Amino acid sequence: MKISEMVARTRDVTSLFDKLVGPWDPTVMMTEMAGEVGTLADSIMIREGHRPPRDGVDVDLEDDIVDVLFMLVRIADHYGIDLERTYQIMILEVQQKLEHRLKEQNSQN
DSSP: OOHHHHHHHHHHHHHHHHHHHOOOOHHHHHHHHHHHHHHHHHHHHHHTTSSOOOTTOOOOHHHHHHHHHHHHHHHHHHTTOOHHHHHHHHHHHHHHHHHHHHHHHHHHO
């Protein structure tokens, strides 16, 4: 699925959600995302053996990760951020910085 498709599907689901419970402002969305990140962190801690599993609770990393992604898409959409364009810019900048650092590191050795 392309990012633009994710945004469109997220808008559709958000519209249904808004009709059911009312719209969320960015503060509520951020609070929800913080909770989802906490759930993801807990799942990773359990999965990596740093915390014992909870009785009757299965670790589902896929679900935990896409819950965070869903909230990120909602927040970005709220602020009119073009994730596809912005991600491409960011990843290119990071790649260039890392390649430059690696080149510097190799020239020092």
